[in-house]
Amino acid sequence: MSSPVVEAVDLSKQFALPDAWWRRALGRPPRRALQAVADVSFSIERGKTFGLVGESGSGKTTVGRLMVGLHAPSGGEVRIGGRPFAPALRRQVQMVFQDPYASLNPRWTVREIVGEPLREQQRGMGRAERHVRVGELLAAVGLSADDGARFPHQFSGGQRQRISIARALATDPSFLVCDEPTSALDVSVQAQVLNLMKDLQRERGVAYLFISHNLAVVRHVSDEVGVMYAGRLVERSPAAAIFARPRHPYTRLLLEAVPGRRRDGDAPPQGEMPDPFDPPAGCAFHPRCPLANERCRLERPRLLPAADGVQVACHAVAEGRD
Numbered sequence: 001m002s003s004p005v006v007e008a009v010d011l012s013k014q015f016a017l018p019d020a021w022w023r024r025a026l027g028r029p030p031r032r033a034l035q036a037v038a039d040v041s042f043s044i045e046r047g048k049t050f051g052l053v054g055e056s057g058s059g060k061t062t063v064g065r066l067m068v069g070l071h072a073p074s075g076g077e078v079r080i081g082g083r084p085f086a087p088a089l090r091r092q093v094q095m096v097f098q099d100p101y102a103s104l105n106p107r108w109t110v111r112e113i114v115g116e117p118l119r120e121q122q123r124g125m126g127r128a129e130r131h132v133r134v135g136e137l138l139a140a141v142g143l144s145a146d147d148g149a150r151f152p153h154q155f156s157g158g159q160r161q162r163i164s165i166a167r168a169l170a171t172d173p174s175f176l177v178c179d180e181p182t183s184a185l186d187v188s189v190q191a192q193v194l195n196l197m198k199d200l201q202r203e204r205g206v207a208y209l210f211i212s213h214n215l216a217v218v219r220h221v222s223d224e225v226g227v228m229y230a231g232r233l234v235e236r237s238p239a240a241a242i243f244a245r246p247r248h249p250y251t252r253l254l255l256e257a258v259p260g261r262r263r264d265g266d267a268p269p270q271g272e273m274p275d276p277f278d279p280p281a282g283c284a285f286h287p288r289c290p291l292a293n294e295r296c297r298l299e300r301p302r303l304l305p306a307a308d309g310v311q312v313a314c315h316a317v318a319e320g321r322d
C-alpha cells in the first residue's frame, strides 16, 4: 500500500473572538471559544479523493483551510508526504474556492493570475519559462493561449473555475483542497468541471480533499467520504458503502434529503445544527436523533470501526440497536 500524500491527525480548531466584537454583537462579554473542528483525522493517498460532507457550519471549510495552512491548528497536525506541515511545503498544497468571481483578481490578465503562484513560490523560474508553463496549464484546463491576455470578466463561470484550477495546479501540487468548487456553477457546467478535475487527477496523481454539501457531487468524485457534524467526523467510509448503507443516523438524514432518494413516507430532515458555542453534552446529534437514549445524552461516542472498512461514532450502531 502506498503511503498517504496528506494526513490530518486529530485536527482541532477553536476560534476566540475579541471581547470588543462580542460586546458589539451581543452587548455582553464572551462566553467561551467556538469549537469549529474537533479531533478530525483522515488520510488521502496519491490520486485519491476524500469527500467531506455536512451541513453549513459543520466545519468543512475550516478543515480545508487547516489542511493548506490558512489556519493554524489549535490541536493536532497536518502531515504532507509524512512530514509535519511547514512553510517549505506550501507549494505542494493548493486550494480551489467556491466562487470563481471573488477569488480571481479582476485587474489581472489570466496569464498573470495563473503565473502568480510560480512568481511567488518558484522564484528561480525565468519569465520565458513561466510563459511556457502558463500556456501548458491553460491548455490542460481546456483554454487557449490567447485566453491568457484576457481578463476574468470576459469569461463564463465555468471558464473562470478552469482558470482557478490552472492557477492551483501551477506549482505542481501533490494535494488540492477543493471547497465547493462547482456549487456556484450552472448544473450543465458542473459535470464538465468535475470531469476535468477527475481527468487532471488521473494524469497528475493529485490527492483531493473535496468539500461539498451536495452528496450527489461527492458520490461522483470521491473514493472515501467523511461526514461532519458539529465539527467532528461522525462517519468515515468507502464512498460506495456510504451510499449503499449509511450507518450514522445523521448520514441517513443527509441522504434522505438528496432529491430522488427520499422514499414515500420518509419524514424530511428536521432540526438544526447545535449552537457551536454551546453544543449539547454527549453526542452532539442526540437532540435530532431518533435513536438517542440516556447514554447518547451523556457520553460522546468515539469513531469506532464497524463492518466493511466503515468507522462510525454512534452508540446505537455500536450496540446494534440501529
Ligand SMILES: Nc1ncnc2c1ncn2[C@@H]1O[C@H](COP(=O)(O)OP(=O)(O)OP(=O)(O)O)[C@@H](O)[C@H]1O
Pocket: 015, 016, 017, 034, 035, 036, 054, 055, 056, 057, 058, 059, 060, 061, 062, 063, 213, 276
Ligand atoms: N474565522 C472565523 N472566526 C470565527 N468563527 C469562525 C471562523 N471561521 C469559521 N467560524 C465558525 O466555525 C464554524 C464552522 O464553520 P465552517 O465555515 O468551517 O463550516 P462549513 O461546514 O464549511 O460551512 P459552510 O458550508 O457554510 O461554509 C461555524 O460555526 C463558523 O461560524
